[in-house]
Amino acid sequence: MLRYTCKRILTGILSLFVLVTAAFFLTRMMPGSPFQTGNVTESVLESMEEEYGLNDPPVRQYQTYLGNLLKGDLGVSFKKPGVSVSEVIGRAWPATASLGALAILAAVVVGTCLGIWQASTKNRAVKGGIFFGTILGTGIPNFVIALLLMLCFGVKLKLLPIAGLKSAANYVLPVISLAVYPASVIARLMQNTFREEMSRDYVVLAKAKGLKWRRTAVTHILKNAWIPVLNYIGPAAAFLMTGSFVVESVFTIPGLGREFVNSIANRDYTLILGLTIFMGVTVIVINLLTDLLCACLDPRVRRAYR
Template identity: 60%
Template structure:
């Protein structure tokens, strides 16, 4: 297992290197300059670019950036030279992480709950309605869901605030907007898996022994569906924990997503690179954690990892 973890970490580092390289050269292809929006003359603009080394060939800039990156230096924001990229990430990441974790928990509770209800309900019409509802609602993009939630609960009913993070109420709308799609996907996935497991021989045997439905569900069926559920939650969690660019911008949340959108709009190369590398690292670590958790739950997965060594 240790060799497997080491192999995954090395692969992750190489992936981050490729990601950083591709992102670096993509930023250099973007037309314009980080300082182009400033009301300065052409000579002053040229002087500012020389100060930050932007007048040098892209290859020279790349080598310089990689040297700093290997020393753990992500550089400073072009738009806010007094603040380092690391400080911006340190300030923005907790906001995004809290909203992401809450959205994941809400999606799990609602999604798995609907999946169980849909599978074990005796009413055929209700089962069909739940499946169709999750299919239709899950197809709504999160930015559309965010705008609708804001319009209904913030503007019309005036029940909840629509911007900022001044109180716990400010978290409700963005968390719901982010949790909507994964909750619907989890509901359909859970429903499908449970419907398959219900027909297994071990479930029929448990029924003949006179076990209650709740006991069969929690003791026998649910443990068999956790691996597929975890495999879905890995990428979904990575997406939520790195921030939804549009949702954070709609609700003016000072998280990673909004910082990323702002950095692209301002051509803030160092901030774009720093945020991309950080979010890539989060995705890689979350996927590794999900794989290890799957190995802890299912011995078959653990044996497959050992065989890879």
């Protein structure tokens, strides 16, 4: 188990290094300058770029940035004078974290229940309905779902608020928008694995012993069937991070997603890099935790690294 943990940590560190390197040089390839506006003269533009080191060769800029990063310094926003990237992240991450946590919780609960229902029911209408629903859920982009929910429940029916996160009601529409896709994927995963587990010998033995179906399903089948779902939590977290970019903009939520979109529009290099690193670390940590939890639940993983 220790060997497996060390390997996963090293893989995460390597992934983060590649992410930082790729993001740094991609931002430097963006056309224009972060200080380039209609009111800035050429001389002022050159002096500002000189002050922030943007006139240095890209490799030297990279070395400087990496050195500061190792000290925990993410730099200062180019478009928000005097405001550090850490301050921007500190203000924005609670909104994104709360949305993401609620969305993944809703996706896991709804997806698991739908998958079990589809696998265990004999009603063809229910099976077909869930199957069709999951196809739609994985096929419709979350920004389309967000706009449809906003128009229906916010603009037409006026049942729910459509901007900000001032109350619990504000969370409903953005959480649903983010949760639909992962819930659909989880439902399909659970349906397949649950159906496979139902045909295992231990389930037949449990039935022969007279164990109630609910106890067999919860105690035995669900534990094994949920391992593929647990493996999906990491990719789901990455999806929610990227999905929040558009959803937060649609519902005007002051989170990391909206900050990221604005930073790209403003060519704010340091903020783009800081947000990329923060979200990358978050996804890597979630992947690491889910991998370790899977290793605890699945003896085959532990045996492979003995």
